[in-house]
Amino acid sequence: MNKGSVDLKGIVAGILLALGLAGAASAQVNNEAYRDYFLVGQFGEVCTMCEVVVLCAEGNNVPVLESVPGRATFTLYYIQTRTFWSQISTIWEWFIANFSSSNLAARGHTRPVWVYQIYQGEWAGPLEVEGRLILDPAVIELGGFSIERKEALWQEAGKTIGSCQRMPLWDSIEIIEANAAGVPE
Numbered sequence: 001m002n003k004g005s006v007d008l009k010g011i012v013a014g015i016l017l018a019l020g021l022a023g024a025a026s027a028q029v030n031n032e033a034y035r036d037y038f039l040v041g042q043f044g045e046v047c048t049m050c051e052v053v054v055l056c057a058e059g060n061n062v063p064v065l066e067s068v069p070g071r072a073t074f075t076l077y078y079i080q081t082r083t084f085w086s087q088i089s090t091i092w093e094w095f096i097a098n099f100s101s102s103n104l105a106a107r108g109h110t111r112p113v114w115v116y117q118i119y120q121g122e123w124a125g126p127l128e129v130e131g132r133l134i135l136d137p138a139v140i141e142l143g144g145f146s147i148e149r150k151e152a153l154w155q156e157a158g159k160t161i162g163s164c165q166r167m168p169l170w171d172s173i174e175i176i177e178a179n180a181a182g183v184p185e
Contacts, residue, residue: 053172071121128184
């Protein structure tokens with residue numbers, strides 16, 4: 001190549017790299033409209049490798065707890081990391097989100113969820129269900145139950161039965177391991 005010629009391959013590669021880097025930061029669904037939703041943080045939806053523990057209790061009082069209570073009645077949802085194939089699908093989701101996040105927000109994504117029923121301190125479970133985290137409409141589907149994401153309302157068949165709270169992860173995992181009968185089969 002002589003000094004006066006233009007390296008077209010280098011320019012195209014540079015443009016593609018710049019587009020990829022610029023899109024990577026905004027590819028995750030991180031729309032301002034969803035910022036206050038339950039389980040959406042500063043950087044968007046729950047990350048693919050993140051685990052979350054959610055406590056839901058019946059009644060009108062929103063639980064405000066610093067840790068999983070010892071003697072109470074509630075349900076714990078231990079939302080696992082995305083499965084291998086679900087992780088692989090994020091590559092496609094991130095690519096599509098560069099153009100439009102509305103389809104991804106409406107479809108959401110699935111994860112395994114371990115459900116523990118606690119009645120006055122007596123633990124039952126875990127039962128594994130498929131959880132679907134959706135932004136539009138704002139809902140987390142958990143088997144026969146759901147969590148409305150704007151107000152963290154716990155619902156069964158569309159009827160509000162209580163409310164939910166995200167719990168501190170590591171403390172909750174320790175309590176689960178100390179009280180539960182293992183992992184789902």
